[in-house]
Amino acid sequence: MKRRLEISELIFKILAYFFLTVFALCCLYPFIYAISSAISGKYYVDTNRIILLPKEIQFLAFKAVFENNSFWSNYANTLFLTFFGTIFSLVTSILGGYALSKKRLLFRRVFNFFLVFTMWFSAGVVPQFLNYVATQRVFRDIGIYDDKWMIVIAMGMNAMNIVLLRNAFESVPSEIEEAAIVDGATEFQVLTKVYVPMSKSTIATVGLFFGISRWNGYFWARMMIRNPNEWPLQVYIRNYLENNIWNSDADTIFNNPYAETSIVYAMVVCAIIPILIIYPYIQKYFAKGVNLGGVKE
Amino acid sequence: MEKKIIDDYLKYDSDAGRYVMDPEQEVRDRVEKDYWKMVLRNLVRDWRLYLMLVPMLFIFLCWRYLPMYELLASFKVNLTGTNRVAEMEFVGFSNFYEVMFGSRRMMFWQAFRNTFVLSAYGLLFGFPVPIILALFFNEIKSNAYRSVLQVFTYLPRFISTVIITTLVWMLLSGKGIVPGATPGVISKLLVNLGLISQETAIRGVMYHAEYFRAVYIIQGIWEGAGYGSIVYFAAVIAISPTNYEAAQMDGAGKMQQLRYVVLPAMLSTIVIMLIVRIGALLSIGYETVLLLRHNNTYVTAQVISTLAIDWKDEANVNLATVPEMVNNITSMLLVIGANMISRRVTETSLY
Numbered sequence: 001m002k003r004r005l006e007i008s009e010l011i012f013k014i015l016a017y018f019f020l021t022v023f024a025l026c027c028l029y030p031f032i033y034a035i036s037s038a039i040s041g042k043y044y045v046d047t048n049r050i051i052l053l054p055k056e057i058q059f060l061a062f063k064a065v066f067e068n069n070s071f072w073s074n075y076a077n078t079l080f081l082t083f084f085g086t087i088f089s090l091v092t093s094i095l096g097g098y099a100l101s102k103k104r105l106l107f108r109r110v111f112n113f114f115l116v117f118t119m120w121f122s123a124g125v126v127p128q129f130l131n132y133v134a135t136q137r138v139f140r141d142i143g144i145y146d147d148k149w150m151i152v153i154a155m156g157m158n159a160m161n162i163v164l165l166r167n168a169f170e171s172v173p174s175e176i177e178e179a180a181i182v183d184g185a186t187e188f189q190v191l192t193k194v195y196v197p198m199s200k201s202t203i204a205t206v207g208l209f210f211g212i213s214r215w216n217g218y219f220w221a222r223m224m225i226r227n228p229n230e231w232p233l234q235v236y237i238r239n240y241l242e243n244n245i246w247n248s249d250a251d252t253i254f255n256n257p258y259a260e261t262s263i264v265y266a267m268v269v270c271a272i273i274p275i276l277i278i279y280p281y282i283q284k285y286f287a288k289g290v291n292l293g294g295v296k297e
Numbered sequence: 298m299e300k301k302i303i304d305d306y307l308k309y310d311s312d313a314g315r316y317v318m319d320p321e322q323e324v325r326d327r328v329e330k331d332y333w334k335m336v337l338r339n340l341v342r343d344w345r346l347y348l349m350l351v352p353m354l355f356i357f358l359c360w361r362y363l364p365m366y367e368l369l370a371s372f373k374v375n376l377t378g379t380n381r382v383a384e385m386e387f388v389g390f391s392n393f394y395e396v397m398f399g400s401r402r403m404m405f406w407q408a409f410r411n412t413f414v415l416s417a418y419g420l421l422f423g424f425p426v427p428i429i430l431a432l433f434f435n436e437i438k439s440n441a442y443r444s445v446l447q448v449f450t451y452l453p454r455f456i457s458t459v460i461i462t463t464l465v466w467m468l469l470s471g472k473g474i475v476p477g478a479t480p481g482v483i484s485k486l487l488v489n490l491g492l493i494s495q496e497t498a499i500r501g502v503m504y505h506a507e508y509f510r511a512v513y514i515i516q517g518i519w520e521g522a523g524y525g526s527i528v529y530f531a532a533v534i535a536i537s538p539t540n541y542e543a544a545q546m547d548g549a550g551k552m553q554q555l556r557y558v559v560l561p562a563m564l565s566t567i568v569i570m571l572i573v574r575i576g577a578l579l580s581i582g583y584e585t586v587l588l589l590r591h592n593n594t595y596v597t598a599q600v601i602s603t604l605a606i607d608w609k610d611e612a613n614v615n616l617a618t619v620p621e622m623v624n625n626i627t628s629m630l631l632v633i634g635a636n637m638i639s640r641r642v643t644e645t646s647l648y
């Protein structure tokens with residue numbers, strides 16, 4: 001039975017369409033602005049005359065970024081950190097979450113508390129800094145001079161993500177595990193052949209969380225990595241902003257055929273492109289995974 | 298458990314144990330007289346399981362728990378110029394006294410207040426937005442259009458803090474220092490709307506302490522509201538359409554439907570999220586603050602974590618760890634309190 005919308009319902013619907021469209025455009029606007037500014041003419045960017053669309057289109061700023069070797073070596077560092085960091089965090093979390101999901105694990109409550117306590121009480125920035133400095137010393141002692149490995153191993157583990165995985169594993173019916181064991185599967189096979197495929201959406205979500213936080217990591221890389229060649233992209237962009245845009249003389253800026261800020265915008269665009277590429281594929285996964293993780297308890 | 302039952306299970310024990318997943322195993326474990334023998338047998342039986350735990354436990358021990366030991370630097374003083382906390386001299390609460398009531402009290406209490414105010418404003422203005430977004434998403438019946446809107450609004454959550462803050466700086470302050478530069482696009486808009494003066498816009502909004510809180514909170518809403526609506530949206534779409542129809546039959550308008558149909562269905566989610574937020578009231582994202590602040594805006598932008606980072610360089614780690622210790626203890630009490638309330642109200646413990 002179709003029925004006429006009441007006036008209050010109609011108003012609410014119009015409001016919903018209007019505000020959501022506006023909000024979505026607001027969410028998108030800075031990125032469009034960044035692209036436009038990256039490819040606009042020097043005069044228009046320098047005088048902030050870009051509103052939405054590019055004016056006097058040119059790709060000189062992108063060309064300058066593409067020819068900038070240190071930018072790409074830092075890009076490679078970020079790829080390295082994201083790839084190895086995500087794999088390391090994900091594998092460790094899956095193993096830990098799987099073990100914690102087993103009722104037969106002794107001292108399960110103790111281990112859980114050990115994990116969850118870090119969500120209540122974190123040491124804070126300075127103690128963590130002292131700790132990482134000590135870690136760096138230890139890594140040097142055992143012959144690892146590349147600070148990227150320290151960032152991969154020491155940072156980025158997250159108790160919340162392990163809890164999400166644990167909950168997903170707990171919701172797998174134990175009969176399936178028993179059947180696999182009767183068929184002669186080892187503990188490790190049970191995990192890789194039964195539990196991992198059955199918790200795919202949560203694993204994809206958690207992997208996405210790890211990957212995003214690795215790709216976006218800034219603060220600790222800046223604090224711990226002294227050598228600019230070892231920096232990840234985010235540190236490079238911020239450093240470029242501080243040194244070449246804010247603290248440079250006006251005279252040096254005006255020599256290039258493109259606006260100096262266009263360089264920053266071009267870097268920003270280069271830095272978010274990988275996220276934009278993978279994002280639509282995983283987007284449907286994480287909405288599902290977050291809900292699954294949230295509902296359980 | 299009575300003696301007789303125990304004996305029964307123990308008798309049954311003799312031929313069990315061949316299967317790893319023996320269903321009686323757990324019961325037998327529980328009634329085992331020799332506790333450590335049971336532990337040992339479990340360890341031997343499930344050694345692979347414990348091995349899987351090791352990497353995770355190791356990482357948490359080394360990089361989550363050892364820093365808590367370094368936090369004890371707040372009770373110590375550095376007499377020998379060492380950089381190891383273990384070698385420092387224990388002095389008790391004198392660092393705390395100096396920071397909270399001594400020469401550094403102004404800076405400390407300012408940062409403490411800023412932390413609290415930023416979080417409280419963030420809660421006040423930021424908390425309702427995802428809920429409203431979820432209600433609005435529910436109104437959009439075209440799946441394709443809704444998906445597009447959702448993709449767009451979730452997006453900022455996945456962009457790095459550095460890039461977001463860079464864009465905030467650029468959009469608000471333009472280049473700021475370049476002669477003849479005009480203010481950023483958003484600043485111009487704000488001037489046209491009459492929200493800020495032309496002079497402020499030219500000098501740069503980001504260089505004015507009075508606007509820092511607004512910038513920080515709006516930036517936070519812009520970044521997180523769309524993504525935050527996921528959990529509420531899940532609660533809203535779980536409502537059966539028949540509930541709305543019944544309400545409509547009874548002549549309920551939209552506001553009444555929201556009040557009597559939607560709100561009860563969302564209430565538990567809202568309460569849980571609210572408690573999470575209250576528990577996190579003092580743990581503010583220092584990275585964003587660090588990237589958005591400027592020398593001129595410390596009056597409103599200096600929070601506990603950034604204060605600690607500054608003091609680490611300009612004073613020493615003993616003083617720098619004091620504000621963090623105060624902050625950590627307070628926020629742990631908040632979390633535990635919030636968790637207790639949650640247990641009372643919703644009968645689910647959050648952690």
